[in-house]
Amino acid sequence: MRTRHVRTLIGVLVAGLFLPIQARAESNAELLKRIEVLSQELTRLKGQIEANNAATTANRQATEELREKVGKAEEKSSERWLTIGGDYQFRADSLWGETKPFTDVSATFANAQAQLQAAFFANPTPATGAALTGLMQFAQNMSGVRTYQQAQSFMGANAAMMGALGNFAAQVPAYKPRNDTLYTNRFGLDLSAKATQDVTVNARLVMYKTFGAGDDDAVTNSGSAPYFADRVGVFDGTLGHIPSSSYLNVDRAFATWSNIADQDIWFSVGRRPSTHGAPSNLRLNTPRPGNGGTPSLLVDYAFDGMTVGWAPDIEGLPGAYGKICYGRGFESGFRSTPGNSLQDTDMLGVSIIPIDTDPLRVWMQWNRGFKIFDAPKMQGTYFGNTAPKINLGDIDWYGLGAMGTLKQVGVGDLNYFADLGMSITHPNNNVSAQFGFPGRTRSRAGRSLHRIPGQHAPSS
Amino acid sequence: MRTFVSKLMLSLAVAVSAASFSAPVAADDVKMVGVITKIKMASDGKSAVATLKDNKSGDSVTININDDLTLDKFKDKRIVEGDEIRAKYDNAGGKNESKSFKKTAGC
Numbered sequence: 001m002r003t004r005h006v007r008t009l010i011g012v013l014v015a016g017l018f019l020p021i022q023a024r025a026e027s028n029a030e031l032l033k034r035i036e037v038l039s040q041e042l043t044r045l046k047g048q049i050e051a052n053n054a055a056t057t058a059n060r061q062a063t064e065e066l067r068e069k070v071g072k073a074e075e076k077s078s079e080r081w082l083t084i085g086g087d088y089q090f091r092a093d094s095l096w097g098e099t100k101p102f103t104d105v106s107a108t109f110a111n112a113q114a115q116l117q118a119a120f121f122a123n124p125t126p127a128t129g130a131a132l133t134g135l136m137q138f139a140q141n142m143s144g145v146r147t148y149q150q151a152q153s154f155m156g157a158n159a160a161m162m163g164a165l166g167n168f169a170a171q172v173p174a175y176k177p178r179n180d181t182l183y184t185n186r187f188g189l190d191l192s193a194k195a196t197q198d199v200t201v202n203a204r205l206v207m208y209k210t211f212g213a214g215d216d217d218a219v220t221n222s223g224s225a226p227y228f229a230d231r232v233g234v235f236d237g238t239l240g241h242i243p244s245s246s247y248l249n250v251d252r253a254f255a256t257w258s259n260i261a262d263q264d265i266w267f268s269v270g271r272r273p274s275t276h277g278a279p280s281n282l283r284l285n286t287p288r289p290g291n292g293g294t295p296s297l298l299v300d301y302a303f304d305g306m307t308v309g310w311a312p313d314i315e316g317l318p319g320a321y322g323k324i325c326y327g328r329g330f331e332s333g334f335r336s337t338p339g340n341s342l343q344d345t346d347m348l349g350v351s352i353i354p355i356d357t358d359p360l361r362v363w364m365q366w367n368r369g370f371k372i373f374d375a376p377k378m379q380g381t382y383f384g385n386t387a388p389k390i391n392l393g394d395i396d397w398y399g400l401g402a403m404g405t406l407k408q409v410g411v412g413d414l415n416y417f418a419d420l421g422m423s424i425t426h427p428n429n430n431v432s433a434q435f436g437f438p439g440r441t442r443s444r445a446g447r448s449l450h451r452i453p454g455q456h457a458p459s460s
Numbered sequence: 461m462r463t464f465v466s467k468l469m470l471s472l473a474v475a476v477s478a479a480s481f482s483a484p485v486a487a488d489d490v491k492m493v494g495v496i497t498k499i500k501m502a503s504d505g506k507s508a509v510a511t512l513k514d515n516k517s518g519d520s521v522t523i524n525i526n527d528d529l530t531l532d533k534f535k536d537k538r539i540v541e542g543d544e545i546r547a548k549y550d551n552a553g554g555k556n557e558s559k560s561f562k563k564t565a566g567c
Contacts, residue, residue, distance in 0.1 A: 202567075258544075258564050259564055264564065266566035268566060289567075307567070
């Protein structure tokens with residue numbers, strides 16, 4: 001019995017020895033299985049990560065492409081390269097005044113012609129015929145006068161005729177003209193297109209008309225003697241600046257190439273911004289003209305021309321720049337023809353602005369007009385249909401001015417300016433027969449001072 | 461009078477020319493031309509940060525502006541986003557302090 005127990009015990013012990021080995025073998029298999037599962041999971045995850053990476057790369061590429069497309073679209077978008085602006089002005093004027101008695105020269109000639117013709121046709125005698133022929137000869141000879149000496153000779157030789165013309169004088173007594181209400185519309189459309197990075201094209205189209213009229217009669221006195229020298233008629237230099245018609249005229253159209261040679265140098269050509277320069281921007285309540293424009297006291301005339309300018313970076317002179325301008329005031333057409341002795345009228349200008357800041361802007365300008373014409377092309381004026389017929393010589397213009405804004409003076413900001421101008425003529429001995437021989441042989445100087453102590457603008 | 465005006469203009473032209481050759485650029489000054497992509501005014505209106513896209517490199521450059529003349533132009537919209545600017549700034553210490561900030565010239 002004892003032996004059996006011992007054997008049983010030994011058997012149990014031996015069996016017990018084998019039991020852990022079998023359990024360990026099972027655990028290893030399980031581990032291997034788990035490792036295998038984990039490996040598979042790892043492989044799957046790796047695959048996923050690779051797929052994600054690929055997707056991220058694709059997304060990044062897509063984003064880049066999209067950004068590029070958006071950039072290109074932005075470059076092409078009209079918002080980026082085209083700026084549109086404009087203005088509308090309604091103006092109501094009430095005009096009245098008083099004239100002095102004067103002799104209407106045009107009416108005197110017309111009166112003489114009409115009376116002599118009537119006398120001849122009523123009574124065609126040698127005397128009335130001679131009077132009419134004499135007047136016609138007088139007019140023909142007068143139109144042939146070209147120089148100052150010829151004009152003096154003509155007046156000497158025709159003193160009797162000129163005296164006789166006094167008998168036909170059309171006297172205009174003093175009167176009090178008035179226009180209680182004159183309404184005008186002005187509409188301007190401004191376009192600025194950035195053609196390339198450094199080339200900009202600017203245009204301003206303007207319509208300026210009188211209420212109830214499609215012509216300039218209301219401001220030029222309908223062909224009668226006008227009241228203002230700059231309201232005789234509308235021509236190339238004033239088109240869009242005098243009420244005339246409902247047409248949208250090209251006031252400005254010019255292309256500017258900036259940043260030449262990576263410097264602040266520019267070249268600009270076209271119908272120039274040569275109107276409404278400083279300091280007239282104060283009157284018009286428009287921004288300062290910047291690098292464009294000319295002092296309004298010297299030039300307020302729509303020119304076709306070109307400019308080359310340079311704005312050096314000078315620490316002590318902020319905003320300083322200078323420019324040379326050229327413009328054509330009159331194109332005479334083909335030369336060396338039997339019927340045309342007129343020459344082109346050109347303008348050259350040098351402008352130096354040593355400082356251009358809000359508190360102070362200073363300008364110095366010199367212009368020379370070459371071969372100035374005697375009259376612009378205008379239709380239906382008091383003087384009839386006028387056109388350039390002769391060149392009268394050259395004119396130099398000098399200008400010196402300053403303007404600025406002083407902040408918080410009294411009730412608001414104070415704008416000030418002072419402008420000095422001088423013109424010196426260089427006549428070429430010619431006279432204008434169509435205007436009664438204006439013209440000189442000697443140089444003359446004229447001066448003007450344009451100043452307003454101040455103009456207040458409410459503080460913003 | 462004519463001689464006086466001529467002399468005056470000549471003197472001023474010479475003065476401007478002389479001034480243009482007597483302003484050396486500091487070592488840390490950087491000049492660039494670029495389009496404004498963003499203007500951020502400080503709440504007190506006494507400074508602003510303008511971001512420009514350099515025309516040459518295409519990089520964005522942030523410039524700090526403290527001068528009243530330029531700040532006034534920001535305030536009354538004489539300089540706005542989209543304007544092309546010729547700028548000069550001091551980048552000492554990476555601060556990019558504006559020394560000149562004006563629209564590119566031309567007209």
